[in-house]
Amino acid sequence: MSDEKRTGGAADVLWKAWTSGEQIAALPDEVRPRDDFEGFATQLAVGGHAGPPYGWKIAATTAAGQAHIGVSGPLPGPLFERFRHEPGDVLSSDGMHMRVVEAEFAYLMGTDVEPDAGPDEIVAAVDRLHLAVEVPDSRFARYETAGGPQLLADCACAGRFVLGPEVPGWAEHDLSTWGTAVWINGERAATGSGGNVLGDPRNALVWIAEDLRRYGRGLRAGELVTTGTTTAPVPVGAGDEVRADFGYLGEVAFRFAG
Structure with a gap:
């Protein structure tokens, strides 16, 4: 079977699970990605079903998160436009398996990141910072044992995403120490800080800019990058x-349908 047929076949299985709400134990042997590159190629093929992406998410940016899913580092995944929401929206709870939310900082790129750009140039390519909440999900019944290649194929547990307000003067703030909290039904459920995201959301x-180079990709102007959860998943x-709650930077609020 050609590589294209393998990735296309895996994407078909994942998208069927995504849209039906059913979970799978694993991808069939004949289409299961054998390494990270096949996993990443599969997530691109999933985009053929899901529609246009508008940016990227990063899974497992904490040591605890990496240990939980058995990977040695973070994982990139696409954000699909069809699953994008605004504050105040009512999100469907049907077919939601992981059932967690994550408070995150998200960067909007103002210019393309050049292939040889260093860390300072990557950060300088940012146009805006937004507050956000990710609602990750997985098509695997036991995503914590699926392994890196299959999790990449599964779009790094991409699900729904709520894009919150822009943060004026974002570059002046030290996000590595910025406190965050998640409240559920009026009660505080978790606290954290930007330092939980690889030490700093900028990191x-x-x-992700450097990791995407492995796959021949790069960050483009207009793309959003949500950088990972600042608290334990709630x-x-x-x-x-x-x-x-991001303190005086603002907040992102919404609810799930009953």
Whole structure:
């Protein structure tokens, strides 16, 4: 079987699970990605079903997150336009398996990142910073044992995403020490800081720009990069009201349908 047929076949299986709400134990042997490169190629093929992406997410930016899913480092994944939401929206809770939310910082790129750009140039390519909440999900019944290549194929557990307000003067703030909290139904459920994201959300941005080079890709102007959870993932369920609090930078609030 050709590489193209393998990745296309894996993408078909994943998209069927995504849209049906059913979970799978693993991808069939004949299409299961054998390494990270096949996993990444599969997530690009999933885009043929899901529609246009508008940026990237980063999974497992904490040591605890990496240990939980058995990987040695973070994983990149696409953000699909069809699963994008705004604060105040009511998100469907149907077919939601992981049932967690994550408070995150997200960068909007103002210019393309050149292939040889260093860390300072990557950060300088940012136009804006936004507050955000990711609602990750997986098509695997036991995503924590699926392994890196299959998780990459599964779009690094991409799900729904709520893009919050822009942060004026973002470059003046030390996000590595910036406190965050997640409130569920009016009660504080978790606290954290930007330092939980590879030490600083800027580090996560640099990481994904450099990692995408392995796959012949790069960050482009207009793309959003959400950098990973600042708190432990917070459990949620149908009917829950969610508020991610970033102090005086602002907040992101929405709820799930009952």
